[in-house]
Each structure stands twice: as structure tokens, then as C-alpha cells.
Amino acid sequence: MEQEDARQQGMVFNIQKYSVHDGPGIRTIVFLKGCSLACRWCSNPESQSGFPELAYNAGRCLSLGKCGHCLPACPHGSIAEGSDGKPSIDRSHCTGCSLPCVQACPAQGLLAYGQPKSVDEVLRVVEQDMAFYSRSGGGLTLSGGEPLLQGSFALALLREARKRRIKTAVETCGMVAPDVVREAASCLNHVLFDLKHMDAAVHKAQTGCSNARILDNFRILADDFPEVPVLARTPVIPGVNDTPEAIAAIADFVRPFGRIRYELLPYHRLGTQKYHFLGREAPLGDAQLGKDLFRALQGVALDILGERVQIPG
Template structure:
């Protein structure tokens, strides 16, 4: 039985495809976008998050840790990441919810059992299951098996992807996938690498493959002030979408937000977008209009 590492399974989402959806968050991503709102999904390995504001310093985690990986300081406890093997014993023993384990090994059947329960809601809302992450296509065989089960039960299937995977991963899942939500983060390859860690060539190639396959695809763009909100970049994105043909003339903008910031703290990761402003309604509408004026059917996810 195929197994893989899942960060979370979240029911009743209305932001990750049409209707009411269950979102399966796969762990691991080959990009490292500075604005990523799911830092707990970047590494392929399980990790422990420490929410310091909830810790009462009761000392239970210290007692149960088999690796002596928890240290008590002056007024704060911390995890020595090099000693921690993410066994989860501290999480099970913390009565205050200050510790959380990100990542569990699950079989396709276990995920299927979790997602099929809400079939009634999918049926009445036109929803289904969305594979997200992290990058779900790093787990293409698993996604394919899960979606085949969904397909057999007429449950909708959707993939949120960064596009940064081997083209073969797309070819594997396209026959059982109803739609893709495909991120285009920056059109200039060097700038793309600066902010995400990788050039964009493979992503643009895969965008074309997906459109040419005939499957439903909505391109999306995290809208990051000072990174991809300039007129030049708007024109470049519109020009690229036009090269993909009539079916690709839509773009959903996802305005930058800071909702993932606390998870960076919990994981001892540096948050590099501290000084990035949140765009006003008028600024967002102006960018939407700029896309519309260029012939792109633009929407903003709120």
C-alpha cells in the first residue's frame, strides 16, 4: 500500500477549488518562496512546532523526551532541532497544546477514509478533494491512487501546484484530475530564483503541457508588493498567458498576507517578509483593472 507524509487534512474549505472541499496538505516542496504561508509543508520530514505563547513551563515534555532535545532556559523552553527525531512524545504529553507535530505517514486508504466522509457536501456544492501542500505532485503516484478512488465515486478532484516538478508527474495525474490551480509567481527567471530558490523554466513548460492536455486549469499569482506588482510584470504575465491560447486567459490574484508568520516562529524559521506591506482594496483593484485592460479575466481571492 502506497504511503506518504501528510501535514494536515482540512475539511469544509471554500477557497481551494469550487464548492465545499477537503484539502489534503502533502509535505515537501522544492521551492522556498519567501512569502510561503505553509512553512510546515516545506520539508519532507516530520517536524515539531513549539508555540511559546501557550507553554506553561510545566516540564512534562522535558521528562518524556527520549533524546534530551528540550531545553529549559531562563523563561522559555526550546527544542534542539539536531537532537529531535520528531517522535511526537512531547506533543502527546503537553496538556496545553504548546507542541504540534507536522507530518504523519498515511496510506492512500487512510486518506481516502478521511475524505470520503464528506461526499454528501461535495455532491450538494459541486465540491470535492483538493491536493495541496507543499507540492502534491512530489507525491504523484499517491495522488493518482487517491484521485482514482475519488473518480470512481464521482468526487471532484483538484490539484494546487507550484508547477516545479518533472513533467512526468503531471502526465501521471492528468487523467484523474478535474482541474488544476497552477501558480505563476514571477515571469522573469532570475527574479523567480531570487524569491523562490529556483528558475521558472520548468514551471512555464509544465503550464503549457497542462493547458495543451485540455484539462481545466486556473492560473493564480500570489501578489507580492515590490516583487510582482509592477506594470512590467503585469504585462509579462498577460503576454505569457496569451501564448497559451484562449483557454488560459484567466488569472486569480492571491494578495500577500502574513497568516503563516506564527508558524515560522514555532518552527524556528526566519520570516523574511517582515517589512512587506499589505495591499489596500484600491491597490488590488487597480492591478486587477490593469490585467483586465490587457484582456485577462482577472479575479482576486479574498
């Protein structure tokens, strides 16, 4: 079983070192591809599909006149010349391919979001920073997408990390099978659990799914795994949950679980460029969240949960 864990493969789209925002201490964040929700504000659009995806960064392209290697590399004729003299990609045909155009591109104008990696390959990168983890109380955080959606790979990563004395955390949206939550919890040192809205209909309209299973999984973690610290988090999104009523409803849900801490995260637009690289429009456009409104909503949570509210530094 242990050797099998190290050899298991999953779809990874990024490994980010020296993070201080996603769990205690200094951490390495491993981003797994695939998500069970489709949040309209997603800042990692490249995480949503479970498969490798083609990204095109026009700013790095040398132009077809000077280069043009991608054109003949595509076996499906999905790349043509655009009006700007650079590639125009027909994404309706650009699926299920092994991305030879990315291999052909010398300038990183074409990129692949997502690569298969083994548990051992991932942990060899994570282990490079063991000294930082032991000094800061940090470790590995699995993120995504929804990392627990790749259940057997995520569980193998967590088991093998613990075997190698690496502390583990997961950032989850909670929309996964309860059995996977239970199994993951037994090899986690920390959970970051997103609660986005308490109204099931609004949750479904904004994320594609009702919140019923998410809330059930939250109760499982809170009640059945008292040894695992849980931080509930709400990304505050303009037009979705940026009202005192919405935040109060979430804080009221968290309140009976006395050991659970809570944090509000302000909406940001850092994912906008990645939508463009994928040939998509960012669904929320140029929506913004005012600082004063965010502070007022933190005040709502503080009134209900007091010192259990964590204020990001």
C-alpha cells in the same frame, strides 16, 4: 493496483474541510508535506520539509515548573529550561526523531507538523462530505507544499478519489517532473497553477529555482489536456512581483492559451505564527500589500485578459 492505491502512505500535515477558495464548490483540502520551491513569502512554512517537524506554541505551554514532561522525553537532550521557565529547544539536534516529546506534552504546547497517512485514511475523511460536494460541484483538492512532489502517493489519492466518484483538483507550483504532471492530469477535474514571475533570474532568487520547468509544465497542461480546466494564479508579493510590468508579463504569457482563466491573490501574513512555532523568522517580516495597488494590478491583468480574469469574491 486498486488495493495498492488505497494502502499507499504519504506525509500529510492538514486536512481542511468546507473550503470555498481552492477550486469549484465546497471542497476538502488535503495538504501534503514537501515542496520543490522555497518561496520567501510561503504562508505554509510547515509544508516545506517533507518530514515531520516539531512545532512549539509557548502560549499553550504550562511551564516546566508545573509540567516538564517534555524534558525527559527527549532522547537527544534537545530540550532545556529557557529563561522564561518554559522549554528552550535546540533545533540543531532536533531532527530525524519520532517526536516522543509531542506524545509527552499534555497541553499541545508541542505539536507535530506532518503524519503518515494512507490513501484510504485520507479519503475516509474526505468522503464524510460527499453530500456537500454533489450539491456544490466541489470535491477534493490536493495542496501543500507541492502535492505532486509525493508523486506516487498523490497519484494514488487522485485515482482512488475518482474511483469513489469524488471530483479532484490540485494546487501546484508546477515544479515537478513532467511525467507526473501528465499522469495527474488524466485524473484531475481542475488545476490551480501558480505563476509567480516571468523573469527566470528573479524567480530563482525568490523561490530557489528557475521558472523554465514550471512554464514547460504549464504548456503541457494547457496544450495536451484541453478537457482539464486550468486557473493560473499569481500571489502578489510586496517587493517581488507587485509591479505593473511583472503582472503584465505573466498575463501576456497566459494570453495565447485562450481557455485558461487567471486570478491574482493578495499577499497575506497568516503564516507568521507558524514560522514562530517552528523557531523561524518570517522572511518578509511585516511587509504589506496595499489594497489600491492590488486593485491597480488587477486592472493591468484585466486590460490584457479581459473577462478571463477571475476576481475573488
